[in-house]
Amino acid sequence: MATKESILNKIQILITNHFETPEDAFSFFDEDSDGKLKKSEIVKLLKQAEINGFIRGLVGSKLIDGYDKSGDELIDWTEFKTAVEKIKEA
Ligand SMILES: [Ca+2]
Numbered sequence: 001m002a003t004k005e006s007i008l009n010k011i012q013i014l015i016t017n018h019f020e021t022p023e024d025a026f027s028f029f030d031e032d033s034d035g036k037l038k039k040s041e042i043v044k045l046l047k048q049a050e051i052n053g054f055i056r057g058l059v060g061s062k063l064i065d066g067y068d069k070s071g072d073e074l075i076d077w078t079e080f081k082t083a084v085e086k087i088k089e090a
Contacts, residue, residue, distance in 0.1 A: 002052060002055060007049075008087045010049040011087060026081075029042070037080065039073070067083040
């Protein structure tokens with residue numbers, strides 16, 4: 001069973017190893033360039049982070065629940081940056 005810690009750890013490894021900066025990661029996964037990550041874009045990030053396909057949808061929803069402060073069901077750059085900083089501390 002994947003724990004929250006192991007999932008966050010994989011996300012951190014992806015961002016650290018594959019991108020120069022969190023900004024690069026954000027713009028890479030923001031495929032429609034609207035400045036926000038919607039659930040389908042977050043699920044692609046989770047796929048890249050090698051999160052098991054069976055739980056990607058659930059994890060995506062949980063991340064949105066946890067980090068979407070504005071309540072629009074999207075993760076904008078400020079929210080993403082806050083999430084990345086929290087993940088680093090974990
Ligand atoms: Ca987007």
